[in-house]
Amino acid sequence: MTVTATQGSASLAKMLSILELFTEAEPVWSTADILEALETSRSTGYRYIKTLHEAGLLDAVYSGQYTLGPRIIEMDLQMRLTDPLLLASHGVLEDLVDKIGHSALLCTAFRDSVLCVGECRAPQGPANRFSRGQRRPLFQGAISKVILAHLPHHRLKAIYPRQRTEIENAGLGDSWSSFRANLGKIKKDGYALTVGEFNPGVIGVAAPILTDQKTALGSVGVAWDEKQRRDVDVEHAVLAIKQAATTISERLLEKQRS
Missing domain, CATH: 3.30.450.40 (GAF domain)
Structure with a gap:
């Protein structure tokens, strides 16, 4: 695997780790808290959040506040059916x-x-x-x-x-x-x-x-x-x-x- 491919895999894993933050105890996360938990640059963190939001995996519930998105509900229905x-x-x-x-x-x-x-x-x-x-x-x-x-x-x-x-x-x-x-x-x-x-x-x-x-x-x-x-x-x-x-x-x- 090339260095670029390795970095890409690590970046994807880091982005998806955002979804692991959301729990029953902490269902809503602010942008600032997500960035702090990621321990990455602000620009990279913002890009990750934007990508997940556009994919429907995150949903903006208040200004700068996120919860898990509607695409997950859609995927759960698909799994129940298939x-x-x-x-x-x-x-x-x-x-x-x-x-x-x-x-x-x-x-x-x-x-x-x-x-x-x-x-x-x-x-x-x-x-x-x-x-x-x-x-x-x-x-x-x-x-x-x-x-x-x-x-x-x-x-x-x-x-x-x-x-x-x-x-x-x-x-x-x-x-x-x-x-x-x-x-x-x-x-x-x-x-x-x-x-x-x-x-x-x-x-x-x-x-x-x-x-x-x-x-x-x-x-x-x-x-x-x-x-x-x-x-x-x-x-x-x-x-x-x-x-x-x-x-x-x-x-x-x-x-x-x-």
Whole structure:
């Protein structure tokens, strides 16, 4: 790669990093604060903001104040209508809710985390649990651990030294060998089950959505409070969730082959 190309890639990454500034806690950013966060020249910062604004990725809400733009909403609709993973789950999550009686989630790996991309809420399910667009750590919760266990070996080798402390704190092992052994058990079982990793007494069960190479594209998961719902048959839930994940995996493979 030439120096010019390298600089161009770095410049693009810097510009796109502006979008990472906007969060639920800080949804509006001033031009001055964006420039300060970028740690770049004013002229370059202004150019980045102007480019993102013209692309619809930023929107001017007040004078010199910006929020995420309408193009993102448009892109989200496009993803809802065309995302292969989401399309392959149609009807499957609903059926899972009918069988188990609890809300079902569809997730995928994103960077060193897991992102919820789809959900089907049970009639009495809490509205404040994990939902589309939210992330969770890659090392906590059944939906995350079952994806982690099915990531390619080379990716796990890259993740382990970078996040060794988080892995150990999550009870996944204090060495590379114990980490691989714990993930190997999840992989062999074909599902992950956790208790109380985000909320006390809440059981989470998830199964992987796999490629033809048996690596994870995502996961399907269900969670319930064991104190509030003692009528849930865990073995039945595990079988239903594994079948749901298998159905989605098979649909994706059929689509790929057609």
